[in-house]
Amino acid sequence: MGIVAEDIARVREATDLVALVSRHLALKRVGASWMGLCPFHGEKSPSFSVSAEKGFFHCFGCGKSGDAITFAMEIEHLDFATAVETLAAGAGITLRYDERSRSEGRRERTRLVAAMQDAVEWYHQRLLNSPDAGPARSYLRTRGFDGDTVRRYRIGWAPDDWDALARALRSHGDALGRAGLVFVNRRGRTQDFFRARVLFPVFDAQGDPVSFGGRVMPGAEGPKYRNTSETPLYHKSRVLYGLNWAKSSIVATDQVIVCEGYTDVIGFAAAGLDRAVATCGTALTEDHVKMLRKFARGVVLAFDPDSAGKAAADRVYAWEHTHDIDVSVVDLPAGVDPADLARRDPEALRAAVQGARPFLAYRVERVLAGGDPSTAEGRARVAEKALAVIAEHPNELVRDPYVMEVADRCRLDPDQLRARIARGGLAPSGSPAATNGNAPRRERPREDDDPFAGEDVRPTRPRGRPAGVEIEALRLAVHRGSEMTTLVDAVLFADPVHRDVYGALVAAGGDVHAAAALLDPDGAELLAALAVEPGDAEPLDVATRLVAEAGRRTLLDFERRARRSADPLEFSPSVTWLKLQLEHLRAEPISVLVESDELVRWLRDQDPDRV
Numbered sequence: 001m002g003i004v005a006e007d008i009a010r011v012r013e014a015t016d017l018v019a020l021v022s023r024h025l026a027l028k029r030v031g032a033s034w035m036g037l038c039p040f041h042g043e044k045s046p047s048f049s050v051s052a053e054k055g056f057f058h059c060f061g062c063g064k065s066g067d068a069i070t071f072a073m074e075i076e077h078l079d080f081a082t083a084v085e086t087l088a089a090g091a092g093i094t095l096r097y098d099e100r101s102r103s104e105g106r107r108e109r110t111r112l113v114a115a116m117q118d119a120v121e122w123y124h125q126r127l128l129n130s131p132d133a134g135p136a137r138s139y140l141r142t143r144g145f146d147g148d149t150v151r152r153y154r155i156g157w158a159p160d161d162w163d164a165l166a167r168a169l170r171s172h173g174d175a176l177g178r179a180g181l182v183f184v185n186r187r188g189r190t191q192d193f194f195r196a197r198v199l200f201p202v203f204d205a206q207g208d209p210v211s212f213g214g215r216v217m218p219g220a221e222g223p224k225y226r227n228t229s230e231t232p233l234y235h236k237s238r239v240l241y242g243l244n245w246a247k248s249s250i251v252a253t254d255q256v257i258v259c260e261g262y263t264d265v266i267g268f269a270a271a272g273l274d275r276a277v278a279t280c281g282t283a284l285t286e287d288h289v290k291m292l293r294k295f296a297r298g299v300v301l302a303f304d305p306d307s308a309g310k311a312a313a314d315r316v317y318a319w320e321h322t323h324d325i326d327v328s329v330v331d332l333p334a335g336v337d338p339a340d341l342a343r344r345d346p347e348a349l350r351a352a353v354q355g356a357r358p359f360l361a362y363r364v365e366r367v368l369a370g371g372d373p374s375t376a377e378g379r380a381r382v383a384e385k386a387l388a389v390i391a392e393h394p395n396e397l398v399r400d401p402y403v404m405e406v407a408d409r410c411r412l413d414p415d416q417l418r419a420r421i422a423r424g425g426l427a428p429s430g431s432p433a434a435t436n437g438n439a440p441r442r443e444r445p446r447e448d449d450d451p452f453a454g455e456d457v458r459p460t461r462p463r464g465r466p467a468g469v470e471i472e473a474l475r476l477a478v479h480r481g482s483e484m485t486t487l488v489d490a491v492l493f494a495d496p497v498h499r500d501v502y503g504a505l506v507a508a509g510g511d512v513h514a515a516a517a518l519l520d521p522d523g524a525e526l527l528a529a530l531a532v533e534p535g536d537a538e539p540l541d542v543a544t545r546l547v548a549e550a551g552r553r554t555l556l557d558f559e560r561r562a563r564r565s566a567d568p569l570e571f572s573p574s575v576t577w578l579k580l581q582l583e584h585l586r587a588e589p590i591s592v593l594v595e596s597d598e599l600v601r602w603l604r605d606q607d608p609d610r611v
């Protein structure tokens, strides 16, 4: 791209976000921020908020968020460089394009790829040969991964150690950190990002390793999957797992299968369908689609695309139109992942892919199958629902055969149904009214003893203004920086997303834009939501409550462990000490938090996942 990074920052700073947004919607001042009707989703009461001071916008309705550059990109459909150029022109900034920055970028990339390659090899050898990887090896075998599979996909093992990789690959210097393999913890020690996890290396389309997906062992604590954060090498909205292996088969068949998990890709290939790719813990994006279009026209979704409702449908039809692709959907048996099916019944998986139906057909069929055809009322109801789904498709020529199908199946007059669509006002398919409880819905099992099932599917976080002491603490860390961050520690946050956001703020030295760049979409969205709404809480007060809450959690944990332990007394000194500290904290927060810091450090040491 070649725009000097410094100039991009200048453009961001010089752009008046409130003025920019006001060109597209009316904003009203509310407290410290500005509110208006969101331009990215239909709404009647304002949930779109802009912070002039932080240069961030966030919609509490749909979750869209970002800075001036993101806003220009989204609203005008510009790519990054064009958005920067447009804003620079508006702000009277002359941009510098740097040939050097381009070749520096290439050099940086080479360095990071070299570090990643060595890490892939190191983790892989560890899995193959090291005694501490024994349980991981037998676990993989029980999941149907033989030695050939492990070698082909370069699967690895991150040992249960603080910094084994950091020490082994220290000749790579800061490239390890830049590639997301290690980080510097709060005590200034370099620490491995992955610990006690089975690692799936992710390669870009050219076959360069860019990130890892790390899975916990069954029964271990922590999120099921942990993925590399965004790095200069790795942008998850633009990387598809498996594309490097699958691309020639994708071209040959003019078809790509898109699934959700690493093991699904491997399962498809084992069943002879070596044209599958997976998104890495994110929804399919337009960038993914653009990339896939270079290889094939047929896009087969092997996951439930309906869970996202109307928004997903709108996106799919827009992609079909803009990028000239055909999207179809594999109807998998309820509760079954492609990886499971590949192991149990590869023939059924092949048949399911063979029988993939066009996106609209799949959705209409689902509605029809869930209706009650035995009465006229039942048929009318299901016809109405099916029409709502059909009406979402922008092309009448595509819609009409489906209208006739519905007329046929529900024994109604097609002309009446056409008139019903023309009249409009059908309930959107994403609304509860149109979601049929009887429809075959894939419930993904989530139990820990059912390994690999439901991988990478993160629960959707509830929208709306988040609350709680962790949120208050994060808000203060955003708006009052070191006043807050000197008082508490990331491990005091129970919610992993909160923990990530806090860690990113500390790592970025309080620079909110830099912190956002370190986070995954969930974290970045939360950060933007906090940036647009300063609070009026006091750092010391919030820190006290946060530490007290973490202390009470630890206390409960000790008491639970003591009940199960053969020697319950071994916990009693810690319990007594902690209780005293918590009392002391209530009485004299300053001396506990600021002067001694002992309680916070002690709590940090109790955390198995400390950062």
Ligand SMILES: [Zn+2]
Residues within 6 Å of the ligand: 038, 039, 040, 041, 048, 059, 060, 061, 062, 063, 064
């Ligand atoms: Zn919105």
